[in-house]
Amino acid sequence: xxxxxxxxxxxxxxxxxxxxxxxxLLNTYWSDVYRFQFAKTNNENEAEDITIKxxxxxxxxxxxxxxxxxxxxxxxxxxxxIFIDSIRGQKKETVSLTKKNSEAFLIKDDSPxxxxxxxxxxxxxxxxxxxxxxxxxxxxxxxxxxxxxxSYKEIAENLNEPMSSVxxxxxxxxxxxxxxxxxxx
Numbered sequence: 001x002x003x004x005x006x007x008x009x010x011x012x013x014x015x016x017x018x019x020x021x022x023x024x025l026l027n028t029y030w031s032d033v034y035r036f037q038f039a040k041t042n043n044e045n046e047a048e049d050i051t052i053k054x055x056x057x058x059x060x061x062x063x064x065x066x067x068x069x070x071x072x073x074x075x076x077x078x079x080x081x082i083f084i085d086s087i088r089g090q091k092k093e094t095v096s097l098t099k100k101n102s103e104a105f106l107i108k109d110d111s112p113x114x115x116x117x118x119x120x121x122x123x124x125x126x127x128x129x130x131x132x133x134x135x136x137x138x139x140x141x142x143x144x145x146x147x148x149x150x151s152y153k154e155i156a157e158n159l160n161e162p163m164s165s166v167x168x169x170x171x172x173x174x175x176x177x178x179x180x181x182x183x184x185x
Contacts, residue, residue: 002028004070007025007028007071008067010024010025010028011025011062011065011067011071014059014062015062015063019168022059022168023164023165023168025055025058025059025071026055026164026167026168027164029055029071029072029075030051030055030164030167032072032075032076033051033054033055033075033076033079034047034048034051036076036079036080037050037051037054037079037083040083041083044151045151046086048151048152050079050082050083050086051079052152052167052170052171053082054075054078054079054082055075055167055171056171056174056175057078057082058074058075058078059171060175061078130177130180130181130184131143131177133180134173134176134177134180137169138169138172138173138176138177139173140159141155141159141166141169141170141173142170142173142174142177144158144159145170152166152167152170155170
């Protein structure tokens with residue numbers, strides 16, 4: 001583990017936009033954030049997704065980090081807030097009572113309504129057109145993660161790259177995609 005002074009130097013380099021600094025922060029704190037999320041979600045994919053969102057948000061907002069606090073505490077608090085937001089965004093469950101007895105059953109409806117499906121189909125076509133505006137490498141990594149639903153480890157093996165590079169490249173691809181979408185609206 002790195003000491004506070006080393007972390008501060010890396011954070012200062014990240015604030016200057018140095019990619020190597022972002023990779024060092026990602027490698028240093030990935031397992032801490034992932035463990036925190038896995039303990040909350042008990043789901044590897046969800047923990048990975050929230051962890052990558054955590055680093056994306058932290059790197060976008062690195063200038064807001066207060067040097068008086070521990071970086072790990074800051075990044076875990078970002079992760080906690082993203083987790084809470086994901087819980088709020090989940091669909092509500094419905095309770096069903098049977099006539100024969102008074103047992104209640106929770107029924108979770110994850111299926112989209114017909115209206116939602118039309119919107120999803122239209123949005124997917126639009127999203128694909130936006131993805132085509134990314135460079136080839138970013139298109140490939142988005143496709144592997146979100147359309148083939150490969151894990152970061154599987155993507156790393158598929159691309160023959162270190163997992164840290166996959167995570168950073170995916171983070172950049174998502175950020176670039178968001179910028180493309182924002183420009184189109």
